[in-house]
Amino acid sequence: MAFQPIARRTFLRGLGTAIALPALEAMASSASIGAAAEAPKRLAFMYVPNGAHMPDWTPQDVGRNFALPKILEPLEKVRQHVSVLSGLAVDNARAKGDGPGDHARSAAAFLTGMHPVKTEGRDLRAGVSVDHIAAKYIAGDTPFPTLELGCEAGRLAGTCDSGYSCAYSNSISWQSATQPAGKEVNPQQVFDRLVGGGNSKDIAESQHRRRARQSSILDFVAEDARRLQRKVSTTDRQKLEEYLESIRGVERRIENPASRFSETDIHRPDGIPNEYANHLRVMGDLMVLAFQADLTRVSTLMFANEGSNRRYRELEITGGHHQLSHHDHDADKMAAISKINRYHVEQFAYIIDRMANIPEGDSTLLANTGIVYGSAIRDGNRHDHHDVPVLLAGNLGGTFDTGSHQTFPDKTPLMNLMLTMLQAVGAPVESVGDSTGTIALV
Known part of the structure; x- marks a missing residue:
């Protein structure tokens, strides 16, 4: 027939x-x-606040035969789809003479690679973020050039971190150097x-x-x-x-x-689900649906605002996330941070598994997507910005392999990864933020 x-x-x-x-x-x-080359390439960027407990994050070995550390154990089922990238840095999240405000600078610099202007007013300035640069070249005729999602509401005005506008802490997506894109946190409205x-x-x-x-x-x-x-x-x-x-x-x-x-x-x-994990997963599901139906090819998802002090009662943890991240080497606080980090990775693994099981011609939705998950802070206690926690998932239409632990020279700009991904989707850009070149992803 x-x-x-x-x-x-x-x-x-x-x-x-x-x-x-x-x-x-x-x-x-x-x-x-069914040809994989004909499927659209997509990009997603997921942000988690307050850094990570790096001893429980970083694998001991490099290459493919590495043991998953405690925080990353939830990735076991999808480990062939995810790489751990060590050594990347977000230099423009550092103070550079501007004093306190690492949380605001971290979120603002994560996708822009720029040092934000310290201000509480309307004279905001960071840079155009990678998601919006990518959308100029791969959005095609999709109804939504970009889709900005989050799980914690936040103002785009007022002061949230040591003289920095809340717009910096609450946004990773910037439409222009002076205009944060904001995000939608209510799944009903996104739907x-x-x-x-x-x-x-x-x-x-x-x-x-x-x-x-x-x-x-x-x-x-x-x-x-x-x-x-x-x-x-x-x-x-x-x-x-x-x-x-x-x-x-x-x-x-x-x-x-x-x-x-x-x-x-x-x-x-x-x-908005009352259970945080449900909220994260339904926002992830909405992103997946938007990709699956080609409603957008670029999305961001903030698990929480930078500096978030969310309480994780479901994990039987007392104290807020930001408060605990200033652990001062207290064993109980470090254990709590590790537990929160692992909880976030569990939700990330759920999204990756969903995408890996959605066929797209002879391939899968995940195989045609590149996803960066991470933070612009390494350790919340020290507010340092070198060797930040970063995961890379998906193959971006066969552009690179995953399933390994790669290390890069100390203080390699995170924006080198972003530049590599932009060029992989056909964006004719030679630099972005503080990038110094592309990197080899194996």
Whole structure:
């Protein structure tokens, strides 16, 4: 039976709803859509605050046959997809005569490689971040050139760190040298952005009906989905069903957040899970859906704001994260930091595993993506910025291999990694931030 080709930018539509589709066989023209070279390349950048307990982070051996240290043990299932990169530095997070404010400088410099101007006012200045540079060249006709996500709300005005504007601590993405991009922390709002279609009145009506009737977004596109399923192959029908079920899974998790509450949870907006791990994972799921449907090819995800003092009651840890990071070599505090670091890596591993199990032609979503995870602070107690904790996941369309522990000469700029990734996706840039060249990734 011959199946009718469909356009790559096909949407399932309903009242105030437009659900983009993943790559299907029916979207192929004369060339096979299964070819890895034809899949879009994507970039993601994930940030964790307050550094890491490096003795429990850094592998003892280099190369591929290294034992995962305590913090990185959750990567065991996906270790072939992840490399540990040691020796990279964020020099422009250092004071350079500006005094205290390492947390603000760290977040601001992570993707810009620039030393931010110390100010509490409107005269902000850092640099254009790597995600926005990349988007200029790989966004294509995606609805969202970049997608900025986070799990901790934060102001873009006022003072958050020793005379630095909160915009620095609460943002890693910068649209221009003077304009932070901010981020969205409410998964319900992100979901509505990704699936909204039509005019604002129809979108509002769709949202109202779904919440009033406790119905699914998929109910609004059911007829369109049935029509499409009659036009495509068995393989495409199965892929479409799996994709729609993944959308419904995210929707359920947004509508039914975890039941654990604390005194700080009562006033959280609708759609934000009360359990931090659930919040992180649903934001990761939304990023994955956006990549899968080619709604964006560039995303950032801040696990928390830099300098965050979030309390991890679910880990039975007393004290806030930032407070504990100033451990002064106290064994209990260092153990708590290690536990928090491992908890973050668990959520990262979940996202990587999801992407590794989503087919994309003859490859996978993860194989066509490059993901950097890390911090611009090494040890929160010393606020140092050399040998910062960095992981690299995905193969970026076969650009590099993963599964190793690589070490680089001390104080190699982190921006050398960023420049390497920009050039790998075709961005014609010779430098970015304080980069001094590209690096070899094996």
